Amino acid sequence: MASDIQVLQGLDTVAYVRLKKNAGKERGQLIPYQTSLDFDPQRDTDTTQTKMGGVPTTSSLETDLEIEFVHNISKVSDDLMTSLLKNEDIEVWIVYRKRRNAQGQYFAWYMQGIVSEDENENDPDDNSTRDVTFTIKGEPQRGWLTLPDEAEEELAYVFQGIGVVTSEDPTGQGTAYVDADAGTGSADYAAPATGDKGK
Template sequence: MAVDTSKYPAVQGKNLILFARKLSEAKTKRGMPVPYQTSIDFEPQRDKKTDATKDGYVSKSSPLQTDLKLEFVNNWSEIADKLQMSLFNGDKMEFWIVNYQRRNSEGKAFAYYMRGTVSEDETDGDPDDVSNRKTTISVEGDPVPGWTALSEEDEQMLAYVFYGVGEVGETAKNDGTDGGGTPWKAGDAGTGTPYDPSATPNDSTLKNQ
C-alpha cells in the first residue's frame, strides 16, 4: 500500500532546529535558536541486559539514556556563548528540538524538551574555512514530547512536562504548559499538519495560548 505523502510528509533535516536557554533565566527569557546550525544528533537509547537463571534467561531494561550533539558555525550570539559557559560553569540548560514543519491544530510546532549541561564543546579553526563548533550535551532524565508556540520573531528566523520556548513568568506550573507549551497525549501519535505560514496565528494569539 502506498504511503500518503501529503498526510505523512518525510521529515526534512533542515526543519529540525535546536533551541536552548539557561534554566535559571526561564522566568524572563525565551528559548533561543542556536544560529547557523548544520547538524543535530538526537539519540535516545535503552540498553537491555539478559541474566541467566536456573529457570532460563531473564531480560531487563536499563534507564533511558539520551545523547544530544549539535554542530554549528561558530558565532558570538548570546546562546552560543551560554552553551560554552554551561561547560565551564556547570550551568543547567533547557533544550528543545523543534520540528518547524509539523504543527498541531493550534499552529504549535512538535518538539522534544529536555534539560542538561554541556559536557564537551569542540572548536576548530582551519585557516581556509569558517570556524565550527561541535557541542555535546549530557541530558538529565527523559526527553519529553509536546507542542510549543513560536513567536512571530521565531517564525521569521526559522523561515530564513513539556515546556514551550516562551518565558515561564514569575510562577512556574511545572505541568508541561509553561511557556506556551502543550503536553503530548497518546492520541497525538501520527498527527500533525505541514506548516503553512499563511495559516499560522499571529504572535499575539500565540502568547495567549
C-alpha cells in the same frame, strides 16, 4: 498507506536553548547556523540466561544530544560555553517545523541538562565550527509549542522591497510572490495618477 506518510527533513529540525536560570526573563533562543543535530535516546538491555530461559534487564534511559554549528558571535553561543564552564543547567528544545497540530503548534522535544563538551575547530581554509555535546538529565518530554513571530522570522525571512522599512510598512513597499502570480505581469503597465504635476 505509505503514500500518506509524510517524511520529515533534517533541514526542518532545529534546536533552541536557554540557560535555566534565565527562564523568567527571556525566551529560548535558536542556535544560529546549525549544521547537524543528533538526538539519541537509548536504554541498554541485558539478558541473564537461566534454566527456564532468558531474563531481560534494562538500565535507566540515557539521552545523547550533539549539535554542530558554524561558530558565531551571539549570546546563544556564549551561553553554551557558560553552561560548560560554570556547570549551569540549560534547557533544550528540538523543534520539528513541518509537524504541527490542529492549533498550529509545532511538535517538539524538551529536555534539561548541561553542556559536557564544546569542541571548537578552526581550520585555516574553512569557517570556525563548534560541536557541542549535552548531558541530559532524566527523561526528555514530548509536546507542542508555539513559536513567537520573531522566532519564525529567524528561520525564514520574508520578501522585502527596496523602500524604507517602518512599523507601518514592515516590507519596505514589497509584496511577496504567491502561486496565483504565476504568468502575471505586463510590459504595458501604466502608473496610477498621482495628481496634477503642473501644480
